[in-house]
Amino acid sequence: MLLFPAVFDKLAGLHAKNNFAFALVVGNLFPNPDTATTQDNSNIQSLINGNIDVPLMTYFVLGNKAFPPAVVQRLESADDEICHNLYFLGKRKVIKTSEGIRIVCLGGQLDPGIIAGESKDKYPPYYSETDTKILRGAKTADILITNQWPAGIRARSKVQFHADEEPLAQQCLTDLCATIKPKYYFSTSGGTFYEREPFFHTPSEETDGLYPITRFISLASYGNEKKQKWIYAFSLDPTASNPITVPAGSTASPLSLSDKKRGVQDNHESSGLVYEDNHGGRRPHKRRRHERRGPPTAAECFFCLANDNVATHLITSIGDNSYMTTAKGPLPMPTTFPELGFPSHLLIIPLIHQPTLAAMDEDDRHATYEEMQKYRSAMNSMLKSRAGGEYGSVTWEVSKSNLPHTHWQYLPIPADFVRKGLVEAAFKVRAEQLNYPSFKSIDVGDGFEESSDFFRVMIWNPDHPEDQFSSFILRFDEKIRFSLQFGREVIAKLLKLDTRVDWHDCGQTQPQEEADVAGFKEAFKQFDFTEDYKGTRPRPTPTSLLISQLPDPGITKTRIPGQKLWITALKGWHSKQRSSLVSPRLDYQSAGTLSFCFDIEGIFITPKTPLSSRVFEECEDRILSDWAGVFRSEC
Numbered sequence: 161m162l163l164f165p166a167v168f169d170k171l172a173g174l175h176a177k178n179n180f181a182f183a184l185v186v187g188n189l190f191p192n193p194d195t196a197t198t199q200d201n202s203n204i205q206s207l208i209n210g211n212i213d214v215p216l217m218t219y220f221v222l223g224n225k226a227f228p229p230a231v232v233q234r235l236e237s238a239d240d241e242i243c244h245n246l247y248f249l250g251k252r253k254v255i256k257t258s259e260g261i262r263i264v265c266l267g268g269q270l271d272p273g274i275i276a277g278e279s280k281d282k283y284p285p286y287y288s289e290t291d292t293k294i295l296r297g298a299k300t301a302d303i304l305i306t307n308q309w310p311a312g313i314r315a316r317s318k319v320q321f322h323a324d325e326e327p328l329a330q331q332c333l334t335d336l337c338a339t340i341k342p343k344y345y346f347s348t349s350g351g352t353f354y355e356r357e358p359f360f361h362t363p364s365e366e367t368d369g370l371y372p373i374t375r376f377i378s379l380a381s382y383g384n385e386k387k388q389k390w391i392y393a394f395s396l397d398p399t400a401s402n403p404i405t406v407p408a409g410s411t412a413s414p415l416s417l418s419d420k421k422r423g424v425q426d427n428h429e430s431s432g433l434v435y436e437d438n439h440g441g442r443r444p445h446k447r448r449r450h451e452r453r454g455p456p457t458a459a460e461c462f463f464c465l466a467n468d469n470v471a472t473h474l475i476t477s478i479g480d481n482s483y484m485t486t487a488k489g490p491l492p493m494p495t496t497f498p499e500l501g502f503p504s505h506l507l508i509i510p511l512i513h514q515p516t517l518a519a520m521d522e523d524d525r526h527a528t529y530e531e532m533q534k535y536r537s538a539m540n541s542m543l544k545s546r547a548g549g550e551y552g553s554v555t556w557e558v559s560k561s562n563l564p565h566t567h568w569q570y571l572p573i574p575a576d577f578v579r580k581g582l583v584e585a586a587f588k589v590r591a592e593q594l595n596y597p598s599f600k601s602i603d604v605g606d607g608f609e610e611s612s613d614f615f616r617v618m619i620w621n622p623d624h625p626e627d628q629f630s631s632f633i634l635r636f637d638e639k640i641r642f643s644l645q646f647g648r649e650v651i652a653k654l655l656k657l658d659t660r661v662d663w664h665d666c667g668q669t670q671p672q673e674e675a676d677v678a679g680f681k682e683a684f685k686q687f688d689f690t691e692d693y694k695g696t697r698p699r700p701t702p703t704s705l706l707i708s709q710l711p712d713p714g715i716t717k718t719r720i721p722g723q724k725l726w727i728t729a730l731k732g733w734h735s736k737q738r739s740s741l742v743s744p745r746l747d748y749q750s751a752g753t754l755s756f757c758f759d760i761e762g763i764f765i766t767p768k769t770p771l772s773s774r775v776f777e778e779c780e781d782r783i784l785s786d787w788a789g790v791f792r793s794e795c
């Protein structure tokens with residue numbers, strides 16, 4: 161049976177039942193001109209002559225083979241139309257169909273030889289990186305079609321792919337897909353079909369905090385031996401908004417932008433601080449020094465609550481501008497400070513993803529620094545109440561412009577060490593041994609006036625008020641290979657915990673971690689200044705508190721007095737997603753001075769910092785259970 165009548169007959173049968181809007185041919189439509197038989201050529205000719213019925217509007221792209229000369233001739237003379245209902249989309253094209261579907265396509269194989277820029281010619285099956293960059297300018301797409309695969313597309317997927325030959329994958333296509341976030345991404349893979357789990361792109365301002373979803377589908381060729389899927393029907397609503405949560409069965413995006421990745425893990429590992437990804441198990445411990453990548457995005461950052469792998473069970477308190485978490489692999493043991501009974505190694509972390517405090521906007525910087533100091537004082541108060549004058553504290557920070565996300569580390573220290581000046585001396589001596597610049601006794605506040613990177617240590621003497629401290633600064637530049645372990649190393653020596661310098665050697669099981677966190681929270685409870693910990697409301701879990709951070713502006717938003725909860729209601733918008741949340745029409749009046757009234761067809765909650773899907777879901781559940789009842793009763 162000949163290809164064209166067979167394929168188009170099949171299509172006609174399906175179309176009769178389903179009434180499709182259009183069809184897309186995503187691989188090679190025509191036989192390879194080098195190997196085409198006489199019969200193939202006459203078949204092509206009958207197509208061109210209109211002797212083969214194409215049952216519905218069908219677009220085709222350029223595969224990895226050149227078009228036969230007769231086809232090129234026809235396309236040139238007939239404005240990309242082969243015959244009735246059969247159109248060439250083009251090698252590199254952005255189009256909108258009459259149904260309003262936006263299609264972006266790029267045919268052919270990457271030709272590194274096209275160095276100078278875009279591929280000029282429309283028919284040869286090669287493209288350049290510049291072509292992909294031009295297409296990135298499309299910004300969005302409903303459908304993306306490329307002949308080659310995007311690099312890394314199978315990462316994070318559990319779907320098996322047993323191909324005779326793995327399709328060639330290109331990083332520039334990864335960048336393209338990550339930029340335009342198509343709803344569907346079609347490609348081809350020889351004799352094998354592959355459909356990945358849908359994946360979601362990280363919510364951002366650009367996506368209105370929603371989750372764009374991409375479905376990657378790679379079709380097998382027609383007539384393949386293993387009878388793998390070569391035709392695929394799908395429905396697409398170009399007006400549908402992106403989901404507000406992650407759909408079941410989807411994964412995080414496997415695509416990492418080539419110019420945006422720098423080893424967040426590397427940085428964190430070498431700083432020895434936190435949150436190792438225990439779930440994927442794909443990351444080697446060794447630093448890969450040859451890899452040069454950009455700073456991590458908030459979604460990749462292990463200090464950002466937007467990261468799916470943030471160890472939420474370690475979070476002990478969340479404020480308006482910063483949060484506090486116990487350290488993974490703490491330097492002290494639960495027995496190091498017997499009066500406490502837990503390691504008390506805390507990290508105070510800004511909610512905003514910035515390398516230094518100084519890098520933040522003025523308002524954020526002031527508020528963040530102030531609150532971090534407040535946490536430090538509150539911790540000191542906790543020490544005093546627990547252990548009298550037994551312990552002072554030491555807090556340090558590496559303020560370095562190429563680190564992903566600044567933070568402070570806090571540790572109790574025996575009071576005598578502080579009183580005798582041993583803490584200060586330990587830092588100075590070690591700095592000297594390492595040929596670092598010397599420490600200056602100065603308080604640089606939020607660091608805004610500083611023109612270089614610096615290491616800061618703040619020492620609290622329990623004989624002084626809790627908010628006081630002596631501050632020492634070691635300024636350094638790129639000529640100094642400053643060890644991110646410096647603070648931990650000095651304190652480890654001082655506390656005779658030399659064997660625990662490397663946090664990897666201090667691993668705890670999750671139950672141990674949870675026990676330490678519980679011990680700490682109990683001790684800190686009365687000193688935690690974050691509002692929600694006061695009053696009669698049951699203490700919420702840390703994740704549910706996240707949602708109470710300030711949201712970005714929505715269409716309607718207001719604040720429920722007495723509660724740190726903001727609600728954004730979008731009129732008649734994503735009713736599909738959330739129609740069951742509350743009754744469709746609802747007037748709500750708050751008890752206090754602020755009152756508001758609107759049609760709720762959905763409650764939409766947007767935190768200021770993007771949350772990971774997991775955290776978001778936890779928050780959402782919490783919000784729903786907390787507030788749905790209120791809304792119903794007011795109704």
Ligand SMILES: [Zn+2]
Binds near residue numbers: 463514564565
């Ligand atoms: Zn971050």
